[in-house]
Amino acid sequence: MAHDGAASPDDGKHDNASSVRQRKNPILTGDSKAVIVNGGHIVFSELGMEVDKKLDTHQSWEFGGPPGVTAMIFGFPVLMYYLWICLSFYGGQMAHPESVDDIVPFLGRMWEHVKQDAAPTPYAFAIYTGLMAIQLLLAFIMPGYQQEGLPVPSLKYKTLMYNCNALASWYATLIIAAALHLTGTWRLTEIIDNFGSLMTVSMIWANVVSIYMYVSTVVRGEQIRMSGNTIYDFFMGACLNPRIGSVDLKMWAEVRIPWVLLFLIAVSGSCKQYDTFGYVTPNMAFMVLATGLYINACAKGEECIPQTWDMFHEKWGWMIIFWNFSGVPFTYCYSIVYMAANDPKKYEFSTPIYIALYTTLLCAYYVFDSSMSQKSRFRMQMQGTYKYRWTFPQLPWGTLTNPQYIQTEHGNRLLISGWWRFARKPNYSADWIQSLTWGLCIGAASPIPYFYPLFFLAVLTHRCGRDFERCELKYGKDWDKYCSIVRWRFIPGIY
Ligand code: NDP
Numbered sequence: 001m002a003h004d005g006a007a008s009p010d011d012g013k014h015d016n017a018s019s020v021r022q023r024k025n026p027i028l029t030g031d032s033k034a035v036i037v038n039g040g041h042i043v044f045s046e047l048g049m050e051v052d053k054k055l056d057t058h059q060s061w062e063f064g065g066p067p068g069v070t071a072m073i074f075g076f077p078v079l080m081y082y083l084w085i086c087l088s089f090y091g092g093q094m095a096h097p098e099s100v101d102d103i104v105p106f107l108g109r110m111w112e113h114v115k116q117d118a119a120p121t122p123y124a125f126a127i128y129t130g131l132m133a134i135q136l137l138l139a140f141i142m143p144g145y146q147q148e149g150l151p152v153p154s155l156k157y158k159t160l161m162y163n164c165n166a167l168a169s170w171y172a173t174l175i176i177a178a179a180l181h182l183t184g185t186w187r188l189t190e191i192i193d194n195f196g197s198l199m200t201v202s203m204i205w206a207n208v209v210s211i212y213m214y215v216s217t218v219v220r221g222e223q224i225r226m227s228g229n230t231i232y233d234f235f236m237g238a239c240l241n242p243r244i245g246s247v248d249l250k251m252w253a254e255v256r257i258p259w260v261l262l263f264l265i266a267v268s269g270s271c272k273q274y275d276t277f278g279y280v281t282p283n284m285a286f287m288v289l290a291t292g293l294y295i296n297a298c299a300k301g302e303e304c305i306p307q308t309w310d311m312f313h314e315k316w317g318w319m320i321i322f323w324n325f326s327g328v329p330f331t332y333c334y335s336i337v338y339m340a341a342n343d344p345k346k347y348e349f350s351t352p353i354y355i356a357l358y359t360t361l362l363c364a365y366y367v368f369d370s371s372m373s374q375k376s377r378f379r380m381q382m383q384g385t386y387k388y389r390w391t392f393p394q395l396p397w398g399t400l401t402n403p404q405y406i407q408t409e410h411g412n413r414l415l416i417s418g419w420w421r422f423a424r425k426p427n428y429s430a431d432w433i434q435s436l437t438w439g440l441c442i443g444a445a446s447p448i449p450y451f452y453p454l455f456f457l458a459v460l461t462h463r464c465g466r467d468f469e470r471c472e473l474k475y476g477k478d479w480d481k482y483c484s485i486v487r488w489r490f491i492p493g494i495y
Contacts, residue, residue, distance in 0.1 A: 044157065048410035051474050052153035058227040059473075062236070062466060063319075069235035073318060077203050080331060083448050084196060085113045092338050092446025118196030120204055127194065128201040131264075134176065135256040138169035139247045148385040149306035154224050154240060159385075162306050163246045166255050166299040167391055173260055181271070189275060191268035192340050199330040206325035210318040214238050225315065237317020250316045251305055258328035259295035265329060266291040269336035273344075281344045282354050283441045286361070287336050290438055293365050300391035301369070304376030309467060332435075335442045335449035347442040361437045366395060367430035371419035373398040375427070378405070378415045406485070408478035416485055422492045424468075424483070428460045429490045464489065 044052070063069050086095050097106035144165030151157040180186040191198065217223050217238035224240055226233050242249040266288045270280045298305070305311055314320055339347065349357070377399045380386035388399075403417040419426035432453065439450040472479045489495055 044151075044411035045409055048408075048412070048474075049153070049157075051410060055470065055474060056154050056225055058225055061227070061232070063462075066229050066232045069232055069319075073231070073235060073322075076322065076327065080199065080203075080326070081114050081118065082110065083331070083334065083451060084118070084199065084337070085110055087334055087337050087446065087448050088117070088196070088341065089113060092342065092448055094447065114196075114200075118200045120200040121194070121197045124194050124197035124201045127190065128198055128205065131261060132205070132257065134173070135169065135260065136247070136252070138172055139163075139165060139252050139256065140245070142168035142172060144168065145303055145389055147303035147306060147380075148383070150312050150379065150383065152241065152312070160241060160243075160248070160306075162248055162251060162303070164302040164305075166302040169256060170260065170295060170299040177264060177267070187271065188264065188268045189271045191265055192272045192337065195265075195330075195337060199326065202326035202330060203322070206318070206322040209325065210234065210321045213242060213316055213321070214318075217242075233317070235318045237315030237320065240315050242316050250314075250320070251302075251311060253316075253321065253324045254305065254310060255295070255298040255302065258324045259291070259298050261329035262333055263288075263291040263295045265333045266336050269333075269340040272340040276340075277344060281339065281347075283344075283347055283349070284336070284339050286354075286357060286441045287333075287339070287438065289358075290361055290434065290441075291333075293361075294434070297365070297369050297372075300393075301373055301376070303380075303389060304373055307376040307379045308372075309463070313470070331455070332438065332452045334446075334451060335438055338442055338446050338449060342445070347445040349443065357437060357441060361434060364430045364433035364437070367419060368427055368434060370395050370398045371426040371430060374400050374403075374418040375415055375420060378403050378413075378417075382413050406478060406482050408475045410475055410478070412475070414475070414478070414482045416482070421486060423488045423490055424486050425460075425464055425490055428464060432456055432460055 061068075063072065082095075086093060089095075095106075095110075097103045142165040144163040147162045147164050149160045149162055151159050177188060181188045211234075214234050214237070223233075223238035225236075226238065227236075266284075270284050270288055273284050274280050310320065373395075374397070377386055381403075382405075397418065400415075400418045403415055404421070405413040405415050405417070407413055423429065435456045436453040439453050442449055468479075475482070
């Protein structure tokens with residue numbers, strides 16, 4: 001492939017710093033003053049480091065600034081309660097006041113549901129806190145794969161080591177959950193039976209951890225990219241790389257709580273369905289498969305997570321903490337909650353539709369998994385930290401040989417091979433299609449499970465805008481060149 005300005009490394013071998021500088025390259029010239037880190041694999045120009053410094057200061061208000069984030073901090077929990085009430089007490093339909101005069105009584109009825117069915121009981125505290133404690137303990141004790149992260153500009157381009165033991169912890173969690181359920185010690189149906197209370201407990205934990213992290217980071221003076229507005233900084237977070245010993249809390253919370261709990265909710269829903277109807281519907285089995293694939297992907301490819309935006313850019317603030325502890329597990333599961341409580345006849349499909357649904361999920365999953373691993377492994381290759389790691393399953397085309405890329409003046413390289421030659425966010429498109437199938441699996445029985453794909457569409461388009469804005473600032477004309485080579489954002493030929 002011969003793109004102007006594009007380059008390609010030797011297959012499987014990595015350049016040393018001098019060969020990078022000597023390579024015929026329209027951007028890095030002989031005069032370019034560069035710094036070499038990590039054994040000579042990544043070269044940051046002085047200009048690149050200046051830009052990185054700028055990007056580590058507050059640039060502009062995101063999410064509507066202080067008023068926008070205040071609305072989210074208070075609005076998300078209210079929305080979650082409302083949707084859960086509609087699912088659990090109104091047959092999955094949108095509840096609303098019958099008239100203007102009914103507005104106050106309607107709010108009273110909603111509050112009664114929260115008080116009676118979502119109170120933070122000691123039992124719910126024990127379940128949720130128990131899950132957190134087990135996951136944290138496993139993170140400390142299970143054997144892991146050591147992965148070096150990306151150079152962190154705010155740490156003078158130091159790289160952090162990540163102990164990737166999510167896979168061993170995930171397998172251990174499966175064994176513990178199966179043992180508890182099958183011996184009758186603690187039945188998994190307890191999760192779906194205590195859904196409201198568990199959701200409230202998750203919100204409490206999210207707020208406690210967010211406040212603690214914000215205050216402790218500021219007290220230690222380790223905050224970065226602060227705006228000076230307390231509520232905004234609390235929402236965005238203060239610290240970039242929170243750690244306790246070998247455990248990176250941000251990475252731990254991103255995988256071990258939301259996706260593990262979501263999978264357990266799916267299994268809990270299946271057990272409940274089995275207890276109630278005597279069988280598990282293909283729709284419910286679909287959600288067990290879908291959530292199982294997702295957590296397994298996060299765990300088996302955990303070494304790819306340090307290369308994602310959440311890890312290298314986002315701080316550990318309310319936005320991420322709340323969404324990991326509460327938002328993901330308790331909103332992405334709406335189709336499961338619906339199916340666990342409603343007659344399967346309401347969402348029965350014909351066999352061809354089931355085949356189409358499962359096939360769509362598996363195809364989207366394949367693109368999601370392989371595109372994420374192509375980019376992450378490319379970045380590891382460029383950094384010289386890539387080692388082959390076998391985990392189950394390894395899909396074809398997950399690692400690119402001889403990938404094409406654009407060498408930027410900043411020093412970083414932008415991949416233009418594999419899925420990444422067709423669109424700038426192939427991973428987002430595939431991930432979104434997965435989310436759509438999570439709603440489609442109950443058809444038109446209830447609109448509420450479509451919250452996830454709708455919300456996720458907003459998240460991904462907004463995140464894509466933020467990311468592209470940042471990349472434009474970071475890479476300047478090289479970003480324009482990249483966009484002219486990879487023209488489409490999400491779907492080639494469409495958008
Ligand atoms: P990306 O994986 O797209 O990472 C974006 C960053 O990657 C950019 O800032 C840039 O960083 C670098 N980059 C972009 N294009 C290239 C390229 N062509 N070559 C090399 N580097 C490139 O996004 P995220 O980290 O946001 O998402 C990771 C996954 O997580 C996605 O699949 C997403 O769907 C999923 N996700 C799921 C959520 C959920 O709730 N289900 C929520 C959020 C994300 P740099 O500046 O270093 O070059």
